[in-house]
Amino acid sequence: MAESRSDGRLPLTILGGFLGAGKSTWLRHQLHMGRFGGHHVLVNEAAETPVDNLLLAGAGRITVLAGGCACCAGLPALLAALRAICDAASGRQAGQVAGVLLETSGLADPGRIAAAIAGDPVLVRRLAVARVLVLVDGLHCGPQLATEPLARAQIEAADELILTKPMQADPVTLARLALTLRALNPAAALSAAEQGVPVPLPPEDGLMPFDLPPLGAGEPILPYRLDVGREDGWVALSTWLSALIQARGEDIVRIKGVVRTPAGRLLLQSVRRVVQPPEILPDDNSVLAGPPPEEGVIVLIGRGMDADRLARSWRRFGT
Template identity: 50%
Template structure:
């Protein structure tokens, strides 16, 4: 029985998938009337909630993930909201529903479990829907390397694909097939900056998903060979998109690139990319020239190479 209980919608998705953008537009369009929005960020410094500020009530939970190390804080916040709701005598002033934006590394199923196994919360809250936002450009990479990205899809009732224009119809079609294999019951739809867009046709051919152990996200090093004459424009475009989506995962990027402006030392720490430093010219290309080294957790050389080729070939 859900009568009288507060409906909770969980909005999940991997780091950089576009959860905040999607949610902000839904809230603005009145998609979650009278919602109390809970924004959870695993990092100590919250960023996303600033993007969501508006007319809704909001609780920000930073410095711990609701599905694991921040679960106690999350439960306490829910209890407090339920308590305030039952004390509110004017029904028009009451919270109508709850929306949780999870951290990018949360498993929504663990959050559902947490509520359903809690003796008090289960009487006050019913999990209405789990919506998972998937980045069409990097979603496949995440599914191939991150166990939690697969877990997020499996937990979804509904999947929202973003950045379809960047990924292109073939890649998106393959990703759709992959998502369908992981979550056959989840409806898929497309979104661009919060507005609905058509999805490309799902690829007919089955795809192979690697079996990932829960602890496989060790720090690894990938090397991307850019060839003798790299496309500087495509490279900078790709790198900024990569760091935007995986800034939390990529720890370090370094390489010397021969560009029209000379030999450039490109460096990034997390998602900060300072202006490249111009290095002295050499008679012959050094062996380390035009190679980019990326260090991070759960990086896949193949996936990184493919995403670069995609940007270069479509650029």
């Protein structure tokens, strides 16, 4: 997707999108199909417990940055990691690294990351932003655009917009969303993909984009870590999470984590009130990408939550 450059700088592809847009699912399919071959994949997660890298076993080289969003708190670590990749690509790995692909946190503004790289006196001579790809959740983006300034900023920063989950969305709503994206960023290429596989966009004839109200600054979205512990608590955990999502689904944007169950290690993921089917992970950590998963830990990303209150609620329910 990114071509070699005559000026010797490594091409950087930034993959962005709001929480739960499906960035890791999309990227896993691209890697499986042989795209981004020779790229060093850099995965950023705002939470201290990384999970998304577990889906990217097809990456030849992978670095995980956890515990801070790459456009703000995690920016120094991101710039340091990019410098290290550039150093390796001009040293022993000279000619082996075709480019860098950065999968951002769902809380990141790709425009701020690109600006930070352009303003770094070292990286501006060694990296060039080749493309900003932003994935847009076909199921949830409409309401997000009405309430989330970050969702709009991500779309406005894109060179290419990819609508995800199109087969699960209402075709009229999806078409109106596509029209809204064209209005927000007329210059960006627009396509759709289901599980990373390209599919046609729905017809837009006679439809209108969504009306978007002006937005101010809202309450920040933050990650919360919850230690859920033992294997024999799986039934209680699934019941507790279902109740939590039902009660706080508008505040909890994302849930993800790895837990040990009688069926093996399960990767749990949800977006708002939509729970994805759990994925069984192999017990052999060597076949997974990046650091091994931290079992028995759930990361909740949302607003207005109290970590101590969540822990007390789980302890009462799980005992």
